[in-house]
Each structure stands twice: as C-alpha cells, then as structure tokens.
Amino acid sequence: MLRGLLRRVALTVTFRVQAPSPRALSPGTPLSSRAAACPLPPAGRRGLCSGSSGCWRCGAERASGEQEAAAFFCPSCRALQPPDRRRDYFQLLGLQRRYRLDAEQLRRSVRRLQRELHPDNFSRGSEDERRFSEEQSALVNEAYGTLLRPLSRGVYLLRLELPGEAGLGEADSGEDPTFLAAVLRLNERLEEARGPEEIGQVSEEVEARLRELDGEVARAFEGGRPRDALPLLKQMRYWSSLGDRIKERLLPR
C-alpha cells in the first residue's frame, strides 16, 4: 500500500530534469563517437562541425574546451564559432565540474555569456554567425537551467560520471522504509493542513530534508562515490515533488 501511494505522489507532479544533451559529450568520449555526434550541415552549406576542424572563417586551430573564453570565439580572427558539442555544461559555462557550485558565480558566468553571445551583437554579421549566436545562446540557457537546481544538476553530473548507466528513470525499488514512511507522513500532513500556516510548517520540514540531502549528495560526489548519489537523488526527487505541490497549494486561487 505504501508503495502504491508513493507512486501516486511521484506521478501527480511533473518531474523536470533536463537530461544531458546527447551531443554534449564528456571529455573522455572517444574521438570516433565525437565525430559521430557532429550534426550534419544543412543542405548546400559547408560542413561546420566544430569538433573536427579549425575556425570556420580563417581556419585557425580552435582552442580546447578547457580554455573557456576562447572556445566561443576564434582566438585568431575573433569570429563566433558554432557550438562545440564536445563540451559539457560545466565546461561551457567555465565552471569546475562538481556538484557543489557557487550560484552567484553561475549567474555571473551566464549573464556574461548571454551578453557576449546576444544575437543583437551579430545583426550585421553573416547568416552563419547569426545562427551560431542563437544556437550558442540557447545552449547556454539550457546549461543554466540544468545546473541551477540541485536535483537536475545532480542527475546531470551523475550521467557524466557514470555514462551509459541507468539513472533516475528506472523503476523505483527497494526504497528505505523509513524514508517511505516520512514521505507519506508529510503528504498526509499536507492534505490535512488548514491554511497557509500549517502548510508553511510542512514546507519547512521539506526544505530541511532537501538541505540535508543536498549535503549528502555533495559528499558522495566529492568522495568519489557517484553511485551513492543515485538513491539520494531519488529521495531528493520525492521531496522536490512534494515541495512543488506545496508551492501550488500556496498560490492564490
């Protein structure tokens, strides 16, 4: 019975975790699959796969993914380059690949890149450059959306650390009974809560559990135990779902 109820809890809310773009490959990816990941150029266009050649305009060798600033623009002629699909979201935003990140640093980096890549800057450029600026801006926004929230960041990092392994999408099994009981108890309290004050108390408990899990997930990644992060992220998903339902209840009707 517990499990059925819990499944209902998980299904009543939307679970929005951005899966890593299949094209944002990790640095360890063999070259052959890198080449396979290059998008085909539109008909009648020169091949502009950024993973295999130099600058599309002057042919200069492009900087590697590590050299963050240079990766968007050609170091030689300063032309805006097409998205480099070899780079993951952390590299794209010039951040260290780790779970714990400085939200202010993330925002600063995204704001700066959005300014530099803004389509207005390329209004007098070629058609290719205007397209690159749109593609690069969209990619930066996608990376920001994924890395901002702890849950989606954790899921993304887990997929980078353990490529090819089943993640959160798999059927839930063997959840800790103490955890299941806690989820159900707080769900019941939310159902029975009368007024914003009681709902607020449930919200505080949920937030406290999310903070606790955040710390545990960070320790699992930092300790080189990414597998340990999986069950924690699953728990985080339940609490986040409940947190979303609480926000819905608190919205003025």
Ligand SMILES: [Zn+2]
């Ligand atoms: Zn160039």
